[in-house]
Amino acid sequence: MILDTHVDIRWPEPPDWTCESGMCVDLPRMRAGGVAGTVFIAFVPQGKRDFASLRAAEERSVAMLEHIRARADGMAAHFCATPAEFEAAMRSGIPAVLSAVENGHAMGVDLGLIARWRKLGAIYLTVTHDGHNALADAAKPKPHLGDGPSEHGGLSALGRAAIREMNRVGLMVDCSHVSKAGMMQAAELSRVPVVVTHTACAALHPHPRNVDDEQLDMIREVGGIAQVTAVASFLRPAGPDGTSPSTVEDVAEHVEHAVRRIGIEHVGISSDFDGGGGVSGWMHAGEMQNVSAALRARGYGERELALLWSGNFLRVWRQVLRGAGA
Numbered sequence: 001m002i003l004d005t006h007v008d009i010r011w012p013e014p015p016d017w018t019c020e021s022g023m024c025v026d027l028p029r030m031r032a033g034g035v036a037g038t039v040f041i042a043f044v045p046q047g048k049r050d051f052a053s054l055r056a057a058e059e060r061s062v063a064m065l066e067h068i069r070a071r072a073d074g075m076a077a078h079f080c081a082t083p084a085e086f087e088a089a090m091r092s093g094i095p096a097v098l099s100a101v102e103n104g105h106a107m108g109v110d111l112g113l114i115a116r117w118r119k120l121g122a123i124y125l126t127v128t129h130d131g132h133n134a135l136a137d138a139a140k141p142k143p144h145l146g147d148g149p150s151e152h153g154g155l156s157a158l159g160r161a162a163i164r165e166m167n168r169v170g171l172m173v174d175c176s177h178v179s180k181a182g183m184m185q186a187a188e189l190s191r192v193p194v195v196v197t198h199t200a201c202a203a204l205h206p207h208p209r210n211v212d213d214e215q216l217d218m219i220r221e222v223g224g225i226a227q228v229t230a231v232a233s234f235l236r237p238a239g240p241d242g243t244s245p246s247t248v249e250d251v252a253e254h255v256e257h258a259v260r261r262i263g264i265e266h267v268g269i270s271s272d273f274d275g276g277g278g279v280s281g282w283m284h285a286g287e288m289q290n291v292s293a294a295l296r297a298r299g300y301g302e303r304e305l306a307l308l309w310s311g312n313f314l315r316v317w318r319q320v321l322r323g324a325g326a
């Protein structure tokens with residue numbers, strides 16, 4: 001069962017996704033690729049932290065979550081905010097739509113947004129994007145926003161409070177984009193396992209967005225998961241033309257490294273489609289089976305593929321909701 005846990009949408013003016021839309025992920029492509037569910041992202045780019053910018057970021061996050069929920073009308077697709085709803089959608093054979101927020105910048109300094117996002121159905125928050133925010137340092141600072149290498153030494157006091165609030169309301173903590181120090185601190189602080197929804201392995205390619213072996217070990221220690229994504233520049237160094245010649249085999253290679261290091265139960269796969277994801281052989285949702293084929297060729301069986309594509313993520317999601325008392 002394939003659950004793609006990180007897919008962006010065009011904003012504003014998202015296209016009609018129920019027919020061929022020209023996007024990497026739409027309903028026809030999900031069907032062609034055997035995708036059971038997609039987590040669409042309410043993404044808010046990092047910007048200035050003045051009142052007007054924060055207000056606009058907050059409004060954008062809410063509008064996007066409302067849109068993602070509305071696009072799943074119950075007939076073409078089911079919106080799911082819990083594992084039980086997701087399983088019910090699977091039983092009915094109807095594709096599932098889920099949502100999450102990318103960039104804690106969108107809450108400004110208002111912890112109340114976390115509960116509001118969860119009420120709108122969001123299942124996780126990616127704590128930062130590229131560029132430091134009020135919650136944490138990012139793995140990739142944005143000098144044009146005034147970022148130095150580090151602003152908080154990892155998490156800020158507000159970031160710590162945000163993680164406690166996420167634990168309380170049952171919003172998963174996604175440490176993709178977060179600096180190594182911030183990720184390690186979040187993993188230690190969170191009462192439930194953290195996830196890194198879209199990353200790759202620094203041991204194979206030392207890109208700042210990738211997790212190194214120490215981070216992988218921490219993910220195993222806390223029971224979380226690291227998910228390898230299809231962003232070409234994370235998987236391989238750039239060639240002479242400035243682009244990374246990454247393929248679906250590189251995705252399999254990074255999955256294999258993570259599995260060898262921390263075990264199959266702590267690894268996953270996500271595309272980051274329509275947000276920078278897409279490598280030769282895995283360019284859109286219609287090509288998901290190529291990833292499965294590459295892994296099968298390396299000896300992965302159906303049980304392992306099920307864990308990588310959704311089983312491990314669902315296990316952590318349930319733990320997070322149980323931890324919240326939901």
Ligand SMILES: [Zn+2]
Pocket residue numbers: 102176177198275
């Ligand atoms: Zn991202």
